[in-house]
Each structure stands twice: as structure tokens, then as C-alpha cells.
Amino acid sequence: MARRRIVYLTLEIAVPLLAIAAWWWTSNNSTSPYFPPLSDIVQAFRDAWLFRHVPTDAAPSLARMGAGYGIAVVIGISLGMVLGLVPLISRALGPPLEFVRAVPPPVLIPVAILVFGIGNSMKVFVIVAGCIWPILLNTIDGVRGVEPTMLDMSRSYGVSRARHWSRVLLPAALPQVFSGLRAALSIALILMVISEMVASTNGIGFYVLDAQRTFAIPEMWSGIILLGGLGYTLNWLLMIAERRILRWHRGFRASQLAAIAEPR
Amino acid sequence: MLTVEGLSKSYGDMVAIARIDFTIEAGEFVCIVGPSGCGKTTLLKCVAGLLAPSGGRVLLHGQEVLKPPRQMALVFQDYSRSLLPWMSVQANVGLPLHGRGLSGAEQRTLVGDALASVGLEGFERHYPWQLSGGMQQRVAMARALAYQPEILLMDEPFASVDAQTRSDLEDLLLSVWRRLRITVLFVTHDIDESVYLADRVVVLGPRPTTVDEVLPVGLPRPRDQVTTKEQSEFARLRAHIYKAIKRTPLGRAAEQKEA
Numbered sequence: 304m305a306r307r308r309i310v311y312l313t314l315e316i317a318v319p320l321l322a323i324a325a326w327w328w329t330s331n332n333s334t335s336p337y338f339p340p341l342s343d344i345v346q347a348f349r350d351a352w353l354f355r356h357v358p359t360d361a362a363p364s365l366a367r368m369g370a371g372y373g374i375a376v377v378i379g380i381s382l383g384m385v386l387g388l389v390p391l392i393s394r395a396l397g398p399p400l401e402f403v404r405a406v407p408p409p410v411l412i413p414v415a416i417l418v419f420g421i422g423n424s425m426k427v428f429v430i431v432a433g434c435i436w437p438i439l440l441n442t443i444d445g446v447r448g449v450e451p452t453m454l455d456m457s458r459s460y461g462v463s464r465a466r467h468w469s470r471v472l473l474p475a476a477l478p479q480v481f482s483g484l485r486a487a488l489s490i491a492l493i494l495m496v497i498s499e500m501v502a503s504t505n506g507i508g509f510y511v512l513d514a515q516r517t518f519a520i521p522e523m524w525s526g527i528i529l530l531g532g533l534g535y536t537l538n539w540l541l542m543i544a545e546r547r548i549l550r551w552h553r554g555f556r557a558s559q560l561a562a563i564a565e566p567r
Numbered sequence: 568m569l570t571v572e573g574l575s576k577s578y579g580d581m582v583a584i585a586r587i588d589f590t591i592e593a594g595e596f597v598c599i600v601g602p603s604g605c606g607k608t609t610l611l612k613c614v615a616g617l618l619a620p621s622g623g624r625v626l627l628h629g630q631e632v633l634k635p636p637r638q639m640a641l642v643f644q645d646y647s648r649s650l651l652p653w654m655s656v657q658a659n660v661g662l663p664l665h666g667r668g669l670s671g672a673e674q675r676t677l678v679g680d681a682l683a684s685v686g687l688e689g690f691e692r693h694y695p696w697q698l699s700g701g702m703q704q705r706v707a708m709a710r711a712l713a714y715q716p717e718i719l720l721m722d723e724p725f726a727s728v729d730a731q732t733r734s735d736l737e738d739l740l741l742s743v744w745r746r747l748r749i750t751v752l753f754v755t756h757d758i759d760e761s762v763y764l765a766d767r768v769v770v771l772g773p774r775p776t777t778v779d780e781v782l783p784v785g786l787p788r789p790r791d792q793v794t795t796k797e798q799s800e801f802a803r804l805r806a807h808i809y810k811a812i813k814r815t816p817l818g819r820a821a822e823q824k825e826a
Contacts, residue, residue: 452648455617459635460663460714470662474653551694555652558696562647 339521344528347521352529356510361529364506367423368495371430375487379435380480383442384472393443400440408433408490409497421502426495433494434487441483445476478552481545488541492534507533568593568750569614569718573623576609583609585775586623593717596744596751598761601771602812607754610776611722614752615641627718640711644723646703650695650710656682657691660710681713682706684743701732705739712743718750725760734792737764741790758812762804763790770811779811 327341352361386393411432412425419425449472457471499508511526569591576584583606591597601607612618614625616635625632627639635641643649650659660681664674682688685705695703704724711719721740725733737760744751755761761768762784770779784804786795795801 450648452643452645453651455612456641456643456649459615459617459639459641460710461635461637462663463666466662466665470654471651474651477653551653551696554694555696559647562700 336518336520339524343521344524347519348525348528351510351522351525360505360507360510363423364495364499364508365533367426367498367506368430368491370423371427371495372434372488372491374427375431375435375438375491376484378431379438379483379487380442380473383439383480384446384468384476386439387443387446387476388472390447393447400436404436404440408494412498412501415498416502425502426498426506429498430491430494434490437486437490438480438483441479441486442476445479446472448479449475478549481549485538485541485545488537489534492530492537496530568628569752570626571610571614571623572626574610574613574620574625575622576606576613576618577621582775584613584620585777587771587776587778589769589778589781591718591750591752593750594748596741596753596764596766597769598765598767599752599754599769599771600756600758600761600808600812601776602773603756605771605773606776607756607771608722610771611641611720611752611754615639615720617641638717640714640716640719642704642707642711642719642721642724644726646700646707646727647696649707650703652694652696654694655691656687656693656695656698656706659695659706660713663710663714677713677715678709681709684712684746685709685739699732700728701736704728704736708740708743712747716749718752719744721751721753723755724753726756733760738792740764741788745789758805758808759796762786762801762808763792763795768804768808770808782808 323341330338330340331342333340386396408429412429415425415428415432419428453471453475457467462471495506496508496511499506500512503509507526507530511523511530514520514523514526571587571589574584574587575582587610589597599607599610609618613620614632616625616632616639619633627636630636651662654662657678661674661678664677669677678691679688682691685708687702687705687709690698690702690706695706698706707724725736728736740751741764751764753761753764765784768782768784770782771777772779782804786798786800786804
């Protein structure tokens with residue numbers, strides 16, 4: 304067991320390092336303007352992102368994404384809990400919600416430009432409009448799936464409404480909510496980039512497109528690498544948060560599986 | 568103290584409970600026993616105010632029960648679903664104590680006393696799922712006791728633990744009942760358990776459910792798993808209820824299914 308873990312850990316570190324080394328080697332003598340040597344890209348990355356363009360491009364991008372994702376989380380979870388509790392509403396809203404959700408979010412950009420112009424509110428709106436759906440629908444499902452016995456318990460013990468929502472319903476729905484949060488995070492990143500590519504004067508998406516247009520190819524690649532690293536880091540942070548918040552869930556599930564495997 | 572008057576419950580055309588009448592005096596230990604599928608849980612939910620009866624009513628101190636009353640605490644069969652797995656034992660027991668004008672110290676005292684009375688001191692910070700089934704059901708009992716009810720309603724509370732744990736829990740319940748002088752309404756499908764625990768046993772018939780008979784249990788207290796069950800009166804009552812339940816069509820069906 305311990306040995307297998309060491310092997311896995313070694314592989315997890317070694318494979319990315321090998322991939323980088325392979326890239327470095329194969330691109331080392333590259334003369335192609337589109338695929339410059341990795342050393343050039345690293346140089347460009349250092350010039351741009353340590354830290355000259357951080358306040359001018361990275362920070363605005365992160366702020367838009369943070370605002371959009373944050374608003375989507377708050378609205379998605381609170382609306383989802385209300386809708387999930389009223390079967391009639393969630394039934395009636397089901398098909399329209401699925402339709403709105405099926406509309407590819409980038410197509411909202413032209414509409415958003417008409418309404419909000421090309422400023423930050425347009426980008427935040429597009430991010431909210433795109434990533435609210437997985438959160439909303441998963442929260443509805445999560446709340447609907449709460450054990451009826453828990454609801455009976457809460458009611459028979461006269462648990463106050465506020466505590467019922469915060470201590471019973473929300474935690475019970477959280478495992479499902481988190482799968483919505485994970486899906487929404489990658490959508491938020493995508494929409495942040497797209498909205499900045501379509502209409503913007505700053506941001507990482509704008510930087511990448513602008514670099515491409517001015518034939519600053521290493522700079523373009525450096526932006527792409529930054530976005531990859533950003534997505535990876537944000538996912539990792541969310542995973543850490545989920546592990547901490549849902550620690551009970553893993554223990555509970557393990558105990559339930561053990562109970563099935565060995566009936567008391 | 569508690570009166571069930573002509574209570575009936577139907578779902579559409581399906582009559583689950585035809586008519587049930589019985590009363591419980593303060594301090595009594597009453598068991599409801601009946602064949603499986605006879606609507607025992609439905610009856611208990613109506614008594615608890617969780618389910619509106621289709622006819623008749625439940626009276627607590629002469630007041631009709633329309634919603635879960637403050638004086639009742641419910642212990643469910645399935646502890647793994649009635650305890651909240653995201654809360655510690657302490658938080659689970661303390662959950663119903665908020666919003667009652669108690670200070671934090673008073674709440675902690677109630678929780679501590681309740682856990683002590685079921686022998687779970689030292690497990691405050693555990694999660695329910697880290698405990699054995701019997702201990703989890705004791706947490707659920709502690710939650711009910713900390714709520715300080717007049718009546719404890721129990722829905723087959725010991726049906727999903729092993730036999731040894733089950734007799735331990737029965738004796739624990741009896742000692743708590745004697746010490747706190749509360750009233751207990753205990754639903755079970757286990758005839759031995761009902762005779763061992765109760766002052767009176769309400770025997771239910773098959774669906775559509777009515778009360779077959781109400782049987783007083785004259786066995787002396789305190790009861791003991793060995794000496795009480797050795798008495799001829801225990802055997803007589805047990806055989807009597809056994810025949811009553813097996814006489815019913817559902818009882819026979821269950822018998823055939825087991826055979």
C-alpha cells in the first residue's frame with residue numbers, strides 16, 4: 304500500500320517534468336515562428352507575468368472571474384434551495400431551465416454588449432449567465448434528494464427555519480452542490496477568456512489575442528500557459544475546500560459501505 | 568394524557584388505518600405491536616403531528632395535535648438517516664435546543680446530561696458514523712431526552728441492531744424511563760420486546776388496521792432479561808399476542824413467507 308503510494312507520487316511528479324523536458328528539447332532548435340523554443344516562451348513569461356502585466360491584465364481577469372463566479376454561487380445556491388423545496392415550481396421550471404441552460408453561453412455576448420456595453424459588467428454578466436446553471440440545477444437536485452427522515456426529524460424537533468436551512472438542508476445538499484461548483488469553475492474560466500477576446504482592452508484573454516495579432520508569438524504562448532496554470536490552481540483550491548468541507552461525507556459513505564459489506 | 572380518538576388514515580382509495588382508539592396515562596409505558604405492513608409507522612406519524620389523519624384526532628392534554636407538539640420527542644428506526652452525519656454527536660443532540668431561550672451553558676449541560684444518561688460521555692466530538700449502530704441509536708435517544716419531552720415516541724428503534732445490543736438498549740430505555748418518569752409510546756413488530764417493556768400492549772390487526780385488543784402486562788418491575796422472561800406470565804402473554812397476530816391474514820402471509 305505504502306509502496307504503491309510512493310510509485311504514484313513519483314509518477315505524478317515525474318511525468319509533468321518529463322513532458323516539460325521533452326518540450327524543451329524538441330523545441331530547442333525550432334525555427335518555426337508559431338512554435339518558438341520553450342526557452343523563448345519562458346523568457347516572455349518572465350517579462351510579462353513576473354509581474355509587469357499582473358496588475359494590468361491578470362488582476363482584471365481574476366476580478367471579473369471572481370465576481371461572476373461569486374455571484375453565480377450565491378444566486379445559484381440560494382435560488383436552487385428555494386426551487387428544490389417547492390416541487391411544483393421546480394417541475395414547472397424544469398423544461399425552460401433546461402432550454403436556457405442548453406443555449407451556449409458565449410452567444411449571450413452580443414446581447415450583453417447591447418445591454419451593458421463592453422465594460423466589466425458585460426463580462427461579469429456573461430460569466431454569471433454561463434456558470435450559474437450547473438450550480439442551480441445541482442442544488443435543486445441536492446435539496447430534493449434530502450432524506451425524508453431528516454426532514455421529519457427537523458420538523459418534529461421544532462428546529463427553527465433558519466437553522467433548518469443552514470444546518471440541515473444546505474449541508475445535506477452540499478455534496479451535490481460541489482459537483483455543480485466544479486463544473487461552473489471551468490465554465491467561468493472559459494467565459495472570462497472569451498469575453499475578453501471579443502471586446503476588451505485588457506485581461507489575459509485580450510493579451511493572448513493581442514499578442515497573436517502583433518506576431519508576439521512567445522508572448523501569446525506565455526498567456527496560454529498562464530491560463531492553464533490558473534485553471535489548474537483554482538481547481539486545486541476548490542478541491543481542497545471540498546475535501547475539508549465534505550470530510551464527513553467520505554467518512555459517512557465509507558461507514559455505510561462497511562455496513563453493507565458486513566451486516567451488523 | 569394522550570388520547571387517540573377514531574383515528575383513520577387513507578391514501579386515495581387505499582385505507583391504511585381504519586379506526587384506532589386508545590389512551591395513554593402519564594408515566595405509562597405503552598407498546599404498539601402489529602404485523603408488518605399494518606401501518607404502525609403511519610399511526611406514530613399521525614400521533615407525532617407529522618401526518619394529518621384522514622379522520623379522528625389525537626389529543627394531548629385535551630388539546631388536538633395539529634403540528635408536532637413541543638412535549639413529544641421522536642426516535643426513528645433508522646439512526647443513520649435521523650442523525651445528521653455532518654454534525655458531531657454533541658451538535659446533533661444540541662440541535663433542537665436552540666431558539667428556546669437557553670444560554671449556551673444551559674444547552675451544554677442538557678446535552679452533557681443526556682449523553683451521560685445513555686452512557687456516551689467522552690464521545691461528544693465523534694461523528695455519529697464513527698460509532699457502532701447501538702451507540703448511534705443511543706445518540707438519537709440522548710437527543711430525544713435533551714429535548715425534555717413528556718412523551719417519548721419510538722418507532723421500532725431497536726429493529727436494526729444485533730440481538731445483544733438490542734437487549735442492552737431495552738434495559739437502558741427502561742432505566743431511563745424509571746428515572747425520568749416520562750411517558751413512552753413504543754412501536755415494534757417484536758412481540759417479546761413489547762411484553763418485556765410495556766405496562767400495556769396495544770395489539771393491532773392487519774390492514775385496514777384496527778385495535779385488536781389492549782393487553783395489560785402485570786409483570787413486576789424492575790424487569791430483567793432472564794428472570795422476567797422465565798415467568799409463566801411472560802410466556803402466556805407472549806403466546807396470546809403471537810396467536811392474535813398470526814391469526815390475522817397478514818400474519819399468516821408473513822408466516823408463509825418465512826417458511
